[in-house]
Amino acid sequence: MIRHIVLIKFKPDVSEDTISGLFAELRDIEKQVSGIRDITSGRSESPEKIERGYMHGFVVDFEDWDALERYQTHPDHKALGGKLVDNAIGGLDGILVLDIPVVA
Numbered sequence: 458m459i460r461h462i463v464l465i466k467f468k469p470d471v472s473e474d475t476i477s478g479l480f481a482e483l484r485d486i487e488k489q490v491s492g493i494r495d496i497t498s499g500r501s502e503s504p505e506k507i508e509r510g511y512m513h514g515f516v517v518d519f520e521d522w523d524a525l526e527r528y529q530t531h532p533d534h535k536a537l538g539g540k541l542v543d544n545a546i547g548g549l550d551g552i553l554v555l556d557i558p559v560v561a
Contacts, residue, residue, distance in 0.1 A: 458494065458517040458518055458520065458521070458556075458557040458558070458561070459516060459518070459520075459521060459522055459524070459525050459556055459557070459558055459559070460518055460519075460554075460555075460556070460557045460559050461517040461518075461519060461525060461528075461554070462514065462515075462516050462517065462553075462554070462555040462556075462557065463515050463516075463517075463541075463552065463553070463554050464511035464513075464514040464521055464551050464552070464553040465511065465512075465513045465514055465541060465544075465545050465551060465553075466510040466511050466512070466545055466546040466547075466551040466552075467512070467513055467544055467546070467551075467559060468544055468545065468546050468551075469543060470500050471544045473493060473500070474557070474561040476546065479537065479540055480498040480499070480515060481516060481539060482483075482533070482537050482540075483496060483498060483517075484496055484498075485533065486528065486531060486533050486534055486537065487517075489531065489533060490524070490527050490528045490534075491502065491524065491527065492519050492520040492521065492523065492525075492527060492528075493517060493518070493520075493524060493526020493528065494519065494520060495500055495516075495517070495518045496515060496516070496517050496518075497515060497516045498513075498514070498515035498516075499514075499515075500512055500513050501514070505532055507526075510551075511553065512548070515549070518559075518561070525556065549554075
């Protein structure tokens with residue numbers, strides 16, 4: 458399994474409703490791309506308070522690297538990625554992405 462982790466520093470004027478809408482678009486992609494196991498998204502509620510501005514994020518679990526590639530090349534993912542960049546502080550600089558192989 459591949460765990461795709463995305464952390465976002467949204468611009469201060471981006472509303473929670475807008476962010477919820479972006480995450481809803483992400484869940485719509487789940488229905489279109491085979492190999493997605495699960496998607497979790499939301500705002501950090503960490504008691505540690507060390508998010509350093511990355512207050513929102515999502516995790517997508519993929520069956521394998523091929524599923525991740527199908528997701529990355531899907532036109533709806535590309536469109537959503539553009540919206541995330543447009544709404545992040547500093548554009549792409551306001552987004553962190555990690556892809557971690559998970560061994561059960």
